[in-house]
Amino acid sequence: MEQQQTLEPPAISDGLQRQIERRAFQLYEARGREDGHDLDDWLRAEAALRREAVLPRASIAAAVYEE
Numbered sequence: 001m002e003q004q005q006t007l008e009p010p011a012i013s014d015g016l017q018r019q020i021e022r023r024a025f026q027l028y029e030a031r032g033r034e035d036g037h038d039l040d041d042w043l044r045a046e047a048a049l050r051r052e053a054v055l056p057r058a059s060i061a062a063a064v065y066e067e
Contacts, residue, residue, distance in 0.1 A: 012046075020045045 023045035
């Protein structure tokens with residue numbers, strides 16, 4: 001009998017989860033508190049925060065290598 005593998009979502013820290021919750025709520029409020037977009041708001045908030053965490057490091061690295 002073949003076992004099925006389940007994929008677990010990547011774990012996120014409590015701090016990151018709280019940041020995502022706040023950002024997703026900001027998106028919800030900006031849309032006029034229209035219900036039904038919670039997953040989209042969460043995913044957009046998570047993606048934005050992950051991008052913001054990567055970009056500053058990339059900018060620092062670029063500045064170091066330009067010297």
